[in-house]
Structure formats: structure tokens, C-alpha cells
Amino acid sequence: MEVSQRTEGEVEVIAISGEIDGSTAPAAQSQILSVAKSDAKILIDMSQVHYMSSAGLRMLLVVYRTVSGQGGKVVLTGLSQDLEDTMSLTGFLDFFDHFESVDAGLAAFN
Amino acid sequence: MQRVDVFPTHEHQEYKLRPGKPFPFGATLAPGGVNFSVYSSHATSCSLVLFEKGAPEPKAEIPFPDEFRIGNVYSMIVFDLDIEAIEYGFRLDGPWDPQEGHRFDKSKILMDPYAKAIGGRDVWGQPPDWDNVYQHRARLVYDDFDWDDDRPLEIPLEDLVIYEMHVRSFTKHESSGVRFPGVFAGIREKIPYLKELGVNCIELLPIYEFDEFEHSREDPKTGRQLVGNYWGYSTLGFFAPKAGYAATGKLGMQVDEFKALVKELHRNGIEVFLDVVFNHTAEGNEHGPYISLKGIDNKTYYMLTPEGYYFNFSGTGNTLNCNNPVVRNMVLDCLRYWASEYHIDGFRFDLASILGRDPWGAPLSNPPLLESLAFDPVLAKCKLIAEAWDAGGLYQVGSFPAYGRWAEWNGKYRDSIRKFLKGDIGMVGEMAQRLQASPDLYATRGATASINFITAHDGFTLNDLVSYNEKHNEANGEDNRDGTNDNDSWNCGWEGPTDDPGINALRMRQMKNAMTMLLISQGVPMILMGDEMGRTQFGNNNTYCHDNELNWQDWALLEQNAELFRYVKTMLAFRHAHHALRNRWHLTGTDTVGSGYADITWHGTQAWNADWSGTSRILAFMLCGKHAHGGQREDNYIYVAMNMHWDSHWFELPGLSEGMQWHAAANTGAPPPEDIWQPGEEPLLENQAGILVGDRSVVVLVGK
Known part of the structure; x- marks a missing residue:
């Protein structure tokens, strides 16, 4: 699992690649939250994530609760059909705005 | 301020340990590790058995050190476990003495009775490996579902x-x-x-983990496969939702999927009841498999004859010993868990009369389990429904010990x-x-x-x-x-x-x-x-x-x-x-609000004169709208005529107070769309004096 980060205007774009499970989720979480200052606008690009365990789902929700608790916003982009289904069936998707592409996600912040 | 108990004090091979906490039983996430706790009144030793998920053989067995046992409870914290990657069980040693009720067998790996998720039947109907040394595997779950502001709906029972x-x-x-x-x-x-x-309520047939393959057999005549436990009334574990009932069961996410369903049903005003089976388990009798309770503490968990055989009040091989204090607590823990962690609104108890028998099978006049459930603080707003009979001949419809709480099928x-x-x-x-x-x-x-x-x-x-x-x-x-x-x-x-x-x-x-x-x-x-x-x-x-x-x-x-x-x-x-149909308390047959009508009156082909004779197939009644909900609500008057005779009959209608008239709400004898009208759109009855009710038909009128 790798996490890369860049800035597009006011938006922190975080791209995750690989698998997010119990062994990788803590690292992903701390890297994402390191940019989560107050009022943060965070876009997480999931297009290169092909598997996410229960711990991965929780990592995303922890990020959501942390960021939204500080007045910020999180959107997800590029969820595979499998991931979208899993997140939807387990109720996690209810918390997120999600978009097909990074561009569409960026537009959502404007 | 860091807690002291996040540091290990013991080691076993590469595992770092610490004495655990006896409560709660089962596996609970603790800072840095997992607290495992299991009760047995007669075991002489106990080990925790850990598997990589799905692996055929254990990856470790960690004996509970003597100093980790308090009373009859073995508890231990194991640090640094990847809770998604492991499955666990227990191995207990103790006497083999069936006459005394003991069936310990240290060759068996046993599932935690408090397992919150169970692996082994992750996808419905997928044939398991029958040689697997540990068929039904306890797993760990995060009990951290984000419910937002959801909680059980508490819809009044009369409105359900x-x-x-x-x-x-x-x-x-x-x-x-x-x-x-x-x-x-x-x-x-x-x-x-x-x-x-x-x-506004769904009642689910059992969803506690069960084995759909149990008692599966081939129809000798057709060769067709019969699924012996399709309905699910033979429980493996009382704390785990069935993985095969979740699209995400193969990912181990059945807990979240079921909670998401409950949350969404609640958002739509629909309560969720569970049909729960505490009268027996899937371990059968002395010929049945070792899954959990039988090897952990047979004498505590099952009703046994003086010779050590299994009582069979459930008709399925064994009977859970519900009025043993330890088993009673397990049932309470279980229901509290479902009410608090899953926001379940009510429970329907299969063969509930068994829950009122003492450990020797005799019906109790004041069964402690039923009383505890009725007065439990967490379950205080849950609906409790009994199937008020059992397979041992106890039939308690009308006499089930209710404590002001229990309803009955x-x-x-x-x-x-x-x-x-x-x-x-x-x-x-x-x-x-x-x-x-x-x-x-x-x-x-x-x-x-x-x-x-x-x-x-x-x-x-x-x-x-x-x-x-x-x-x-x-x-x-x-x-x-x-x-x-x-x-x-x-x-x-x-x-x-x-x-x-x-x-x-x-x-x-x-x-x-x-x-x-x-x-x-x-x-x-x-x-x-x-x-x-x-x-x-x-x-x-x-x-x-x-x-x-x-x-x-x-x-x-x-x-x-x-x-x-x-x-x-x-x-x-x-x-x-219509509130008049949904009273909490019984009608009295008298006028308690001064409307000039009793709350319910009985009629027949003649108004005010029901035919109570032994050959009658006709009955009509009227509900006074001013008595709705004990007189607290105003409603229409409702008149229902039931003609179960094979000829049609003319029913004289009871007169209404001045200003009110009868309207047709439903008539099963009429062709659609005139068989029923939307509430509020009922047409005025042309003849207010009477109505022809067809053969084997029911008519419903509203007076307004």
C-alpha cells in the first residue's frame, strides 16, 4: 500500500494504491490525517485500491469523522464497483460523497 | 495519561500476554490487544487456540497460566493480534464422566459461546471441508458501527x-x-x-449463525437434496449474525451489513424483531458433534437426566439449561448485545415455555430467566414475544408468565x-x-x-x-x-x-x-x-x-x-x-365516555341482536369511535359484518348518532375496485338502514 499526496488549489488530493487492511490501514490513516488541518478539503483517490478490509472501511470513517469534526470535508473518487458495493452494503458509503473521477471530485469542492 | 494495563507481563513463544478481565465473557478488543474470557465450572485447564483465517491447522496454542484464572473464569489479554486475520477457539481439559454430566475432550477445538462472528459457512450453500478440525470458527469484530442518531424505534406495540x-x-x-x-x-x-x-415491523426467522448443511440429506425417492436446517432454528452461536445471510459474508462483514440494514429500516419507520432460539443448540445429543458448549461445560449448559443423558423438550436432541444462573446470564448478555449493538426492537422466543422449566425440566411458577428479561434495564423498551409452548407438552397460551411485559403468539x-x-x-x-x-x-x-x-x-x-x-x-x-x-x-x-x-x-x-x-x-x-x-x-x-x-x-x-x-x-x-382498532387495553362492553354507545357492541342480521346460537356462522360488531384508545382519541365508528354462511344475508345496521352516516370501507363480496376504498374516500352507503352481505363475505363500514 502506498499513499501519495499533492495539492490542487485548496484541495489535498490523496491517492492510495494497493490493499487497505489491518496491517496497512494505520499507516494510511496517519498519513491522511497529517494533512487534516481545520477546514481541510480532502479528496481521496481510491482508483488504485482493489481491496479494502473491514479495517480499511473504518480508516475511511475515522478520517471522515476527524476531518468533518474540524469543519472540513472528505470526498472519495474512483471507487471500483466492488468497493462501492461493499461500502454501500455495510453502510459506510452513506457518509461520503463519491465521484467517478478526480476532476469530478475536485469540482464538488467548488 | 497512559494506562498501566497496556503493558504485557507474560510471554508465550512470540505472543505477549497479560492477565485478562473475566468480564465481559468472550473476546473483547482491549488497548493494544484482545481480552479473551471463558467460563467453565469443571475444566481442569484451558488453552487459547489461534488460527490464521481459514488455515487447516492452528498457528498457536497459548495455555491460560494458572494465575490467569479467577474463580471458574479463564481470562487473558493477547497483544498485537491482527484481529481481521485470525480465528480463535478454546481447548479444555476436564473429566470424561457422562453419568456426572461431564464430556470434556481435549482433542476438540471449541467455539467461544460468545463469538460475535463465526467463520466456516461464509457463503450460503458452499460445501465446507468436512475434515476441517475446527468447523465453526470464532472471529473478532469491531463493535464500532456508526449509528448516527438511530436507536430502536419504540413504536407502541398496539400500532405494529x-x-x-x-x-x-x-x-x-x-x-x-x-x-x-x-x-x-x-x-x-x-x-x-x-x-x-x-x-412497520419485520420479524426475521433465525439469523444467528447456523449450519444450513446440518441434517442435510437426499430424498430417497427423488434424489433431491434436502436442506435440513433451511429455516435456521438450530443455532451455532447466539452472538453472531449468519455470514451466509450477508452479501459481504465472504469478506467477513456480515456484522456491518446487518447493522446497515437495521439502520435503514429504522430510517423508514420499520422495526426489526428477531426470532431467537434459546431452547436448544446444534450440538444434538450424546451422538451429536462437539461445537462449543458440550466441550466447554456440558453440565452447566444442558438439561441432563440423572443418568447424564440429554433431556429433549425441544424435539431436537438437547435442551439448553436456561434457568441455570450462568446460562441465564448468557441469554441476558446475548439479548442486551443485540438490543444495544444492533438496535433490535423486539424478540420472538421460539418454544419459549422451555425457558420456564427448571434444570430438571419441571415448569417453574416464577421462572427467573423470564423475570430477568422482563425487568432488564437495557431490554426495557424491547418487545418480548413468546411462542408459549414447547415440544415437551407444555402449552401456556394465556398462562405464560408475563410480568406485564410478555406478549404471546x-x-x-x-x-x-x-x-x-x-x-x-x-x-x-x-x-x-x-x-x-x-x-x-x-x-x-x-x-x-x-x-x-x-x-x-x-x-x-x-x-x-x-x-x-x-x-x-x-x-x-x-x-x-x-x-x-x-x-x-x-x-x-x-x-x-x-x-x-x-x-x-x-x-x-x-x-x-x-x-x-x-x-x-x-x-x-x-x-x-x-x-x-x-x-x-x-x-x-x-x-x-x-x-x-x-x-x-x-x-x-x-x-x-x-x-x-x-x-x-x-x-x-x-x-x-383507525385508533379504534388499536387499543392497548381490552374493551369493556360498556360506555365509559358518555357517547351513548358501548365501546364494542354485537350485532347480527338484526342490529343489537347477535346470533350466539351454536349453529350461527354470522357475527357483526360496532366499535364506538369516541372510545378509541380508551377514549383518549377521536375516531370514526367502525362496523364489521362477517357472513361465513354460504348464502347472502341482509344485515340491519345499528343507527349512528345524529349527523353521522355509514360509509363503505370494504366489501369482500364486491368485485374490484369496489371491494375496498382508500381511507377517507369511502362512499356513502345509499341505504343507511341495512346492507346485503354476500355469501362468505365481510363488509366493513365507517360511521362519520
Whole structure:
């Protein structure tokens, strides 16, 4: 699992690649939250994530609760059909705005 | 400030340990690790057995050091476990002395009785490895679901309409049109349907983890595979939702998927009841498998004869020892867990009379378990419903120890309505009781003690009740010997499906009659899944062993029987629109509010003069709207005429107060769309003095 980060205007774009499970989720979480200052606008690009365990789902929700608790916003982009289904069936998707592409996600912040 | 107990104090191989906390039992996430705790009154030693998920052999066995045992509880914290990657069990040593009730066998790996998720049957019907040394594997879960502001709905019991359903059967049929058939997520896709129908509570047949392969066998005649435990009444673990009932079960996410379903149902105003089976387990008798309790503490968990054999009050091999204090606590812990972690609204207890027997099988007058449940702080707002009988001959309908809390499946309601519906004589007196929520049975307990039902998973569907005189259980592979013969059904003139339009019209009318009686009765109605669209089991009244069309809901019926569906959903709307039908307390037959009318009055072909004679098949009643909900609510007057005679009859109508007139709400003898009207749109009755009620028909009027 790798996490890369860049800035597009006011938006922190975080791209995750690989698998997010119990062994990788803590690292992903701390890297994402390191940019989560107050009022943060965070876009997480999931297009290169092909598997996410229960711990991965929780990592995303922890990020959501942390960021939204500080007045910020999180959107997800590029969820595979499998991931979208899993997140939807387990109720996690209810918390997120999600978009097909990074561009569409960026537009959502404007 | 860091806690002191995050540091290990012991080691075993590469595992870092610390003495655990005895409570809560089971596996609980602790800072930096997992707290494992298990009780056994007679074990001499205990080990924790850890597996990589799915691995054939354990990766470690960690004996509980002596100093980790307090009383009869072994507890230990193991640090640095990847909780998603492991499965765990226990290995206990102790005496092998069946006469004394002990069956310890240290060759067995045993599932935690408190396991919150269980692996091994992750995808429904996927054949397991039968040589696996540990078939049903305890797993760890995060109990951290984000409920937002959801909590159990606490809809008053008198306002509920319960829909009894089976998770897989509801959407498994290809006609269901859902993306995720046969699972929790499939139900979620059908929420709009449930709302259209108008039910506000679903009662799920067992969803605690079970093995659909248990007692599976081949039909000797047809070679067809029979699924012995399709309904799920044989429980593996009381704290774990069935993985095979989740589309995400293969990912181990069944806990979240079920919680997401409950949350979404609540958001739509629908409560969730669970059918829970605490009378026995899947371990069978002395010939059955070791899964959990048998090897952990046989003498505590099971009712045993003086010779050490298993009592069989459940008819399934063993009987859980519910009034042993430890087992009682397990049941309490379990229900509290489902109420608090899953936001479950109510529980229906299978063969609940067993819960009132002492450890030697004798019925108790003041059963501690039932009392504890009734007074439990967490369960205080949960609905508790008893199936008030057991397979050992205890029949307690009307006498189940209720403590002001318990409601009952009213088996006598079912029997009386069925007999009256098919035209039996001598039923009108009983019918008057049943329509009033059976005050003869529940005099001091109020109307909500009576869960009214005509059909349930056990027995004929409504369509089959009016299409078959006899059960047709040949497909169960027991030469039609299984299943009850007491169906009180009538086929309307031909056994099974027919092209005869007269018979089919009569069957349609009888189904409408039944639904009308159910929905205008005081008490709490329960509808069996699919009866609103005429689901058939082809005359089979005991479909416990079929994973096929005998159980699956065929959604094409919704169109084929659109007339029935329209009628039922409109009758449900009628019930919801009228407080007079939903009293909490029994009617008194007197005028308590000064309206000039008693709350309920009885009529016949002559107003004010019901025919109570032994040959009568006719009964009518009127509810005074000013008495609705004990006089606290204003409602219309409601008049219901039931003619179960084969000729039509003229019913003289009771007069209303000045300014009010009778309007037609429903008439099962009329062709659609005039068989029922939307609440509020009922047409004025031309003749206010009387109405012709067709043969085997029911008329409902509102006075306003």
C-alpha cells in the first residue's frame, strides 16, 4: 500500500494504491490525517485500491469523522464497483460523497 | 495519561500476554490487544487456540497460566493480534464422566459461546471441508458501527403490523429483481415494497449463525437434496449474525451489513424483531458433534437426566439449561448485545415455555430467566414475544408468565379464525373473544398480549389454507408423515390449483376475508411473508428443508394477484388510519365516555341482536369511535359484518348518532375496485338502514 499526496488549489488530493487492511490501514490513516488541518478539503483517490478490509472501511470513517469534526470535508473518487458495493452494503458509503473521477471530485469542492 | 494495563507481563513463544478481565465473557478488543474470557465450572485447564483465517491447522496454542484464572473464569489479554486475520477457539481439559454430566475432550477445538462472528459457512450453500478440525470458527469484530442518531424505534406495540419473513426466501427467487438476492442487502432493496405494503415491523426467522448443511440429506425417492436446517432454528452461536445471510459474508462483514440494514429500516419507520432460539443448540445429543458448549461445560449448559443423558423438550436432541444462573446470564448478555449493538426492537422466543422449566425440566411458577428479561434495564423498551409452548407438552397460551411485559403468539386466535373462516359452526362465541384480543386468555394483560396471526412459517400459507384440505409434504422425503394434520383448512371445492373460476373467486374472497379479520382485530397482527400476494407452498405445511421455490417468494405473484395485494395494502392503511382498532387495553362492553354507545357492541342480521346460537356462522360488531384508545382519541365508528354462511344475508345496521352516516370501507363480496376504498374516500352507503352481505363475505363500514 502506498499513499501519495499533492495539492490542487485548496484541495489535498490523496491517492492510495494497493490493499487497505489491518496491517496497512494505520499507516494510511496517519498519513491522511497529517494533512487534516481545520477546514481541510480532502479528496481521496481510491482508483488504485482493489481491496479494502473491514479495517480499511473504518480508516475511511475515522478520517471522515476527524476531518468533518474540524469543519472540513472528505470526498472519495474512483471507487471500483466492488468497493462501492461493499461500502454501500455495510453502510459506510452513506457518509461520503463519491465521484467517478478526480476532476469530478475536485469540482464538488467548488 | 497512559494506562498501566497496556503493558504485557507474560510471554508465550512470540505472543505477549497479560492477565485478562473475566468480564465481559468472550473476546473483547482491549488497548493494544484482545481480552479473551471463558467460563467453565469443571475444566481442569484451558488453552487459547489461534488460527490464521481459514488455515487447516492452528498457528498457536497459548495455555491460560494458572494465575490467569479467577474463580471458574479463564481470562487473558493477547497483544498485537491482527484481529481481521485470525480465528480463535478454546481447548479444555476436564473429566470424561457422562453419568456426572461431564464430556470434556481435549482433542476438540471449541467455539467461544460468545463469538460475535463465526467463520466456516461464509457463503450460503458452499460445501465446507468436512475434515476441517475446527468447523465453526470464532472471529473478532469491531463493535464500532456508526449509528448516527438511530436507536430502536419504540413504536407502541398496539400500532405494529408484523411481517414474518425469512432472509433468504424473501429475495432469493430470480423474480425478486434485486442486485443482491437472498441476503440482508436484498431486504434493504425491498424497503420501498415493505413501505408500500404498510407493515412497520419485520420479524426475521433465525439469523444467528447456523449450519444450513446440518441434517442435510437426499430424498430417497427423488434424489433431491434436502436442506435440513433451511429455516435456521438450530443455532451455532447466539452472538453472531449468519455470514451466509450477508452479501459481504465472504469478506467477513456480515456484522456491518446487518447493522446497515437495521439502520435503514429504522430510517423508514420499520422495526426489526428477531426470532431467537434459546431452547436448544446444534450440538444434538450424546451422538451429536462437539461445537462449543458440550466441550466447554456440558453440565452447566444442558438439561441432563440423572443418568447424564440429554433431556429433549425441544424435539431436537438437547435442551439448553436456561434457568441455570450462568446460562441465564448468557441469554441476558446475548439479548442486551443485540438490543444495544444492533438496535433490535423486539424478540420472538421460539418454544419459549422451555425457558420456564427448571434444570430438571419441571415448569417453574416464577421462572427467573423470564423475570430477568422482563425487568432488564437495557431490554426495557424491547418487545418480548413468546411462542408459549414447547415440544415437551407444555402449552401456556394465556398462562405464560408475563410480568406485564410478555406478549404471546396467540395460537388460539389462529385456530378460531381458521374454523370460523371455513364455515364451522359453534365458533361465534370464540370469535367474539379473538376479535377483542382474547380477553378470555389475557384478561389482566391487555390487548397487546395477543399477537394475532392466521398463518406463520410453520404451516400452510394463506393461499394454501384456502386451496388444500390436507397437507402435501411428500417433497420432505418422509412419506407425508411430518407436519401437523390440524390445519383447519378448506380447499373451496377442489384440492390444489384449478382453472375453475368459481373456486378461484371464492379462494380470493376467503383470503380477503382472512386478511380483513386479522386487520380489524384488536391485538397485534402478524402477516406471513407473501400472503399479501398469495404465495403458495403447493400444499406443503412444513417446508423446513427446502432451499427452492417451495420457500422462495415468487414476485411474479404480485402482478398475478394484484387484486389481493391492493386489497391487503389498503386494509393495512385502514388499520393504521383507525385508533379504534388499536387499543392497548381490552374493551369493556360498556360506555365509559358518555357517547351513548358501548365501546364494542354485537350485532347480527338484526342490529343489537347477535346470533350466539351454536349453529350461527354470522357475527357483526360496532366499535364506538369516541372510545378509541380508551377514549383518549377521536375516531370514526367502525362496523364489521362477517357472513361465513354460504348464502347472502341482509344485515340491519345499528343507527349512528345524529349527523353521522355509514360509509363503505370494504366489501369482500364486491368485485374490484369496489371491494375496498382508500381511507377517507369511502362512499356513502345509499341505504343507511341495512346492507346485503354476500355469501362468505365481510363488509366493513365507517360511521362519520
